[in-house]
Every structure is written in structure tokens, then in C-alpha cells.
Amino acid sequence: GDDCSERCNLAHGCCDQDGKCRCDPGWEGEYCEECVRMPGCLHGTCHQPWQCICHTGWAGKFCDKDIHICEHQSPCQNGAQCIYDRDGEYSCLCSEGFHGKDCEMKTGPCEKAGSPCKNGGQCQDDNGFASNFTCRCLAGFVGDLCENDVDDCLMRPCANGATCHDGINRFSCQCQLGFEGRFCTININDCASQPCKNGAKCYDRINDYDCLCPDHFTGKNCEISVPEPTWAPPYHPMNHDNDGGVKSTTSEMPGVTQPEPVRTVVTGRRVANHSEKEPGGGLLKISVKEVVTQRDSGLSEAQLVTVLVFGVLTAVLVLITVLLMLRNWQRGRQRSNWCQSPSQAARKLQDQECQVGMLNTVLIEPRKTTEL
Structure with missing residues (x-):
């Protein structure tokens, strides 16, 4: 600790509990005796933190420019003359036909064409040494001069x-x-706004939706309530006589009766009517359930049996026809093969039999014609 306090520059740092010298910002070294140069300072030093004092022969903010650049290594190209200005700056006096900071560029096709590339394209001619120029187009443009929008x-x-x-x-x-x-x-999602009402399920479509309504509801959004089935009161037209009694409207003429009273059933799907005789009329009563069942039923048992019998007969006739056609085709094929047999020994006999068969055919044909 005593050694640290004696040797550490307490103006630029302090001693910690371990006896080491801790430097303040801008100072460095074992005992904080060196200042920190400006970041980027190449050929310089400092007396205070963050300074860059250039050495002899160097200039610039970071001491990176050679004052004798034209003498040591001239940056000018293509025979140009280097001229030192000040503070490490220089300029090049270019020869005819060259240009640029260091006269590195030749007056080539790009400069002669006067910036021919369009739509922000960059003209390239190898610094003027190329025989022709090319255009480097920006994204979205094509063509020799970048004139076409992709x-x-x-x-x-x-x-x-x-x-x-x-x-x-x-x-x-x-x-x-x-x-x-x-x-x-x-x-x-057209169902996001929950357009379906009364617990209906929504199905999303393209710019539309469908609602699957529960029972007793209908409409685009299932907002319409379907009423429960109700019975209309029966209609019984009566006439009153002079004694205050009730007289039936049935005609007293023999064989002529008034229409029977009609009872109407109103449901959500259909309206069903049926007649009903008054008690003691002697007619069979037909319920609404029986009428609907009879109307909605399919074929009767007798009709099904009839259809089945006709179907079996049709299938048998088709099968017999196919078998007869196959039998005639096979006979004709056997006769053709037999008449065209390659055996020379039996060919004469086969020719005679074939001729006989043909003669019989000729003789039979007129007979058939006569019979017809």
C-alpha cells in the first residue's frame, strides 16, 4: 500500500484496497502516468487525454497524411504531376484524356456518351479503358440502358x-x-361478427356465410321463429229452427248430402286436411298420421314383386341372346379353320366338302325364298 501511494500518480488515479493503482478515465499505464490518445490517431502523441499531436512529417486530424507524399510516393497516375497543397493534402495535374482524384480514370465511353444509363443505372467502362460501356441497373430495371421496368x-x-x-x-x-x-x-372470416342467432352454427364462405339453424328457427341469421303446430277449430254449420233447436245442414233430399266438415292441421312444413264424420255416421275415421304415412310411403309389396319378376326375365333373355351369338360365332370360326387347313392330303376332300356345303346353301336359299 505504501509503495502504491508513493509511485501512483494520485492526480490521475488512486490506490485501491489491494494496493493497485486504479487510473481515472483518459489515463493509462502501471502508475497512470500516460495519457490516452484520440481514437484513430496514427502518427501522433498526447499531453492530455484524447489529444493527437502529429509527429514531424505528418498532418491531419488523425496524423495520417504524409506531408512529403509527392516526394516519397506520388499517388498521381498516368504521368500526372503531384502538387502538395497543405496539411497533408495534394492534387494531381492530369495528362490529356485522364481525370479523377489521382488521374486514374480515362475519358472513356461513359464520359463520351454523357451518362447514358437511365433510372439510376451506373455506367461502367473499366475507368475509361474499355472499348464499350455497360450499365449496372438498379433492382427492378433491365435493358442495355436500364430503360425497361421489370x-x-x-x-x-x-x-x-x-x-x-x-x-x-x-x-x-x-x-x-x-x-x-x-x-x-x-x-x-365472415363468422367473426357472430351473425347467426339463437345458438345457430356459422359456416364461413367467400364473402358470405351460412347459418345452420336449430329446430323451430329459420331465416338468413336464424332470427325467425317457426311456430309450433296448431289445430284449427272444426267448422260445423248449423241452422236454428223456430223452436230454438239446432238442425243439421244435411239436405233432406235423398242421395244429396252437404260436404263433410273439414279439420285442418297447420304445421311448419305442410297443411293436411281430412274429413271426419259426426259420431254415429258409420264412416271410418282417418288420422292425420295415417294420411301422411300413406302419402310418404314408397312402393307396395306387390309392386316390388312385380318389378323383381320383370327384372329377372329381362336378365334371362339377355343371357340367352349372348349365348346364341357366341355359339354361332364359334361355329363359323371352326368352319373357316377347317376349310383353310394347310394339309395337302386332306385339302381335296375338304374342298369337295366345302363345295358341297356351299351347294347346299345355294339350294336352301331358293327354298327359303319360296317359303317366304
Whole structure:
């Protein structure tokens, strides 16, 4: 600790509990005796922190410029003359046909053409030494002079019938109704607002939705309540006589009766009517359930049996016809093979038999004609 307090520059640091000299910002060294130079200072020193005092022959803020640059190593090219200005700066007196900071560029096709590249393209001619120039185009442009805008809609990036609008190295999609997103690939959830009422289930469609309504509800959003089935009161027309009694409207003429009273059943799907005789009329009563069941039933048992019998007969006739055709075809094939047998020994006999068969055919044909 005593050694640290004696040797450490307490103006630039202090001693810690371990007896080491801890420097203040801007100072360094074992005993904080050296200042810290400006960051980037190459050929310089400092007396105070963050200074850059240049050595002899160097100049500039970071002491990085050689005062004798034109004498030591001239930066000028292509026979140009180097002229020192001050503070390490210089300039080059270029020969005819050259230009640039160090006369490194030749007056080539780019300069002669007068910046021919369009739409921000960069003209390149190998610093003037190339025979022709080329244009380096920015993204989104093509062509010898970068004159053509690339059609970014050429690959049809927009989906679901969207309209593509070309831009400079970009495109935008104008979506159809019901879609969204950069490429119009997202179907908007039309059920997000919960349009279906009364506990109905919503199914999303394209720019639309469907509601699966529970029982007793209908409508686009299932907002309409379907009434329960009700019975209309029966209609019994009566006439009153002079004694205050009730007389039936049935005609007293023999064989002529008034229409029977009609009872109407009103439901959510159909309206069913049926007649009902008054008690003691002697007619069979028919319930609404029986009428609906009879109307909705399919074929009767007798009808099913009839259809089945006709189907079996048709199948048997088709099978017999096919077998007869196959039998005639096989006979004709055997006769043709037999008449065309390659055996020379039996060919004469076969020819005679074939001729006999043909003669019989000729003789039979007129007979058939006569019979017809």
C-alpha cells in the first residue's frame, strides 16, 4: 500500500484496497502516468487525454497524411504531376484524356456518351479503358440502358382473382371481396361478427356465410321463429229452427248430402286436411298420421314383386341372346379353320366338302325364298 501511494500518480488515479493503482478515465499505464490518445490517431502523441499531436512529417486530424507524399510516393497516375497543397493534402495535374482524384480514370465511353444509363443505372467502362460501356441497373430495371421496368406481376403473384399492380421493384394486390393479405390468400372470416342467432352454427364462405339453424328457427341469421303446430277449430254449420233447436245442414233430399266438415292441421312444413264424420255416421275415421304415412310411403309389396319378376326375365333373355351369338360365332370360326387347313392330303376332300356345303346353301336359299 505504501509503495502504491508513493509511485501512483494520485492526480490521475488512486490506490485501491489491494494496493493497485486504479487510473481515472483518459489515463493509462502501471502508475497512470500516460495519457490516452484520440481514437484513430496514427502518427501522433498526447499531453492530455484524447489529444493527437502529429509527429514531424505528418498532418491531419488523425496524423495520417504524409506531408512529403509527392516526394516519397506520388499517388498521381498516368504521368500526372503531384502538387502538395497543405496539411497533408495534394492534387494531381492530369495528362490529356485522364481525370479523377489521382488521374486514374480515362475519358472513356461513359464520359463520351454523357451518362447514358437511365433510372439510376451506373455506367461502367473499366475507368475509361474499355472499348464499350455497360450499365449496372438498379433492382427492378433491365435493358442495355436500364430503360425497361421489370413487370413484377408477370409471375401472377396475386391469388383468388386479385388484380396485380406493378411498381418499381415491387407490386401490390387489389383483393376481391372476401379476401385480404399481401397476396390475397387469406379468406376473411365472415363468422367473426357472430351473425347467426339463437345458438345457430356459422359456416364461413367467400364473402358470405351460412347459418345452420336449430329446430323451430329459420331465416338468413336464424332470427325467425317457426311456430309450433296448431289445430284449427272444426267448422260445423248449423241452422236454428223456430223452436230454438239446432238442425243439421244435411239436405233432406235423398242421395244429396252437404260436404263433410273439414279439420285442418297447420304445421311448419305442410297443411293436411281430412274429413271426419259426426259420431254415429258409420264412416271410418282417418288420422292425420295415417294420411301422411300413406302419402310418404314408397312402393307396395306387390309392386316390388312385380318389378323383381320383370327384372329377372329381362336378365334371362339377355343371357340367352349372348349365348346364341357366341355359339354361332364359334361355329363359323371352326368352319373357316377347317376349310383353310394347310394339309395337302386332306385339302381335296375338304374342298369337295366345302363345295358341297356351299351347294347346299345355294339350294336352301331358293327354298327359303319360296317359303317366304
